[in-house]
Amino acid sequence: MEKLGVGIGWRPEIDLTVEQLPGVDFVEVVAENLHVSHLPESVLLLRERGVPVLPHAVSLSLGGAEPVDAQRVAHLAALAEALDAPLVSDHVCFVRAGGLDSGHLMPLPRTRDALDVLVANVKAARQDLPVPLALENVAALLEWPDGELTEGQFLAELVDRTDCHLLIDVANLYANARNLGTDVSRFLDEIPLERLAYVHVAGGEEHQGVYHDTHAHAVIPEVLDVLAQLRARVDPPGVLLERDDDYPADAELAGELAAIRAVLG
Amino acid sequence: MTQPQRDRLGAAQAELLRALLADGEVPAGFDEERVRIEKRALLNKRRGIVEMLRPDVAAELGERFRPLFDAYARAHPKEVGTRFREDAARFAEWAVARGESTAPKKRWWRRAT
Numbered sequence: 001m002e003k004l005g006v007g008i009g010w011r012p013e014i015d016l017t018v019e020q021l022p023g024v025d026f027v028e029v030v031a032e033n034l035h036v037s038h039l040p041e042s043v044l045l046l047r048e049r050g051v052p053v054l055p056h057a058v059s060l061s062l063g064g065a066e067p068v069d070a071q072r073v074a075h076l077a078a079l080a081e082a083l084d085a086p087l088v089s090d091h092v093c094f095v096r097a098g099g100l101d102s103g104h105l106m107p108l109p110r111t112r113d114a115l116d117v118l119v120a121n122v123k124a125a126r127q128d129l130p131v132p133l134a135l136e137n138v139a140a141l142l143e144w145p146d147g148e149l150t151e152g153q154f155l156a157e158l159v160d161r162t163d164c165h166l167l168i169d170v171a172n173l174y175a176n177a178r179n180l181g182t183d184v185s186r187f188l189d190e191i192p193l194e195r196l197a198y199v200h201v202a203g204g205e206e207h208q209g210v211y212h213d214t215h216a217h218a219v220i221p222e223v224l225d226v227l228a229q230l231r232a233r234v235d236p237p238g239v240l241l242e243r244d245d246d247y248p249a250d251a252e253l254a255g256e257l258a259a260i261r262a263v264l265g
Numbered sequence: 266m267t268q269p270q271r272d273r274l275g276a277a278q279a280e281l282l283r284a285l286l287a288d289g290e291v292p293a294g295f296d297e298e299r300v301r302i303e304k305r306a307l308l309n310k311r312r313g314i315v316e317m318l319r320p321d322v323a324a325e326l327g328e329r330f331r332p333l334f335d336a337y338a339r340a341h342p343k344e345v346g347t348r349f350r351e352d353a354a355r356f357a358e359w360a361v362a363r364g365e366s367t368a369p370k371k372r373w374w375r376r377a378t
Binding site for chain 1: 266270271273275278281286287293299306311314342343347
């Protein structure tokens with residue numbers, strides 16, 4: 001995979017911060033929040049500087065039972081072309097079912113049925129995308145019954161059958177380890193690390209014994225430790241900090257990027 | 266080719282979302298406590314987005330915002346195709362219809378055309 005470096009999620013609320021922070025090698029934008037014909041000035045400025053801008057989608061619902069929505073894929077494709085992006089991404093999840101919209105990235109049952117549907121949807125989406133697609137592991141608060149595969153096996157088979165890349169979120173992995181007992185070491189052993197496109201790091205907080213991946217709090221040392229465990233196995237092409245709310249001072253975000261760099265060595 | 270899998274998966278996913286968003290029964294095999302935690306997390310997220318989009322409504326309702334929004338949300342799970350701005354606007358109308366909030370004053374200025 002192309003070397004990306006260390007990056008941060010571009011958000012309209014911190015556009016000037018992202019432009020001015022030192023050492024931002026690449027950024028990610030939430031695909032659904034941008035219009036191809038009215039790209040924010042700040043995003044265009046970053047592109048002019050040669051900073052890669054990666055569209056990150058949250059609504060394809062690739063693990064949903066319905067076929068993928070061609071319009072959503074077309075938007076992601078158009079955005080990738082407008083930004084000259086090296087790749088795009090979405091999640092291993094479902095968002096909608098039975099006419100209801102969860103408004104969130106819901107975990108999939110780790111069954112053969114779910115994998116077959118996900119694989120078919122990913123293949124369909126990829127046909128209409130001009131660049132590679134990376135898929136991200138999500139944070140789950142609950143576990144489906146009757147899982148037939150571990151999360152790592154599920155992702156490995158997904159990559160094997162679709163040729164997609166992986167976007168590994170170490171905060172989500174930590175959340176699943178903390179809340180559901182996912183074995184971090186086994187997960188990292190089972191996924192094809194050579195297909196790693198980049199890594200997400202984010203903050204969260206523990207509330208009544210449950211870790212919530214809020215993207216609104218500081219990155220906790222335990223999450224950086226999961227990053228270190230990943231780094232011990234592979235030099236990731238990129239690592240990106242996600243912050244979506246309760247934005248801290250610029251110096252604090254710079255400190256979090258520095259902490260990520262320190263782990264990468 | 267994947268239709269049988271899609272049918273089974275779709276039924277299971279819809280059942281879970283009904284439990285999480287519309288006070289449906291917890292599907293067999295799920296940990297009830299985990300479902301409760303997820304339900305609360307999804308409600309908190311939806312409420313937070315509406316609060317961000319309509320700070321005027323949240324401010325007017327004050328401490329009543331949270332219980333009122335939660336009652337609205339349980340009765341009106343967010344449907345596919347509903348945008349968050351519409352969700353926020355519908356909650357505002359619901360609160361007015363229930364006499365909990367006053368209708369927003371008409372804007373006295375006009376948008377430039």
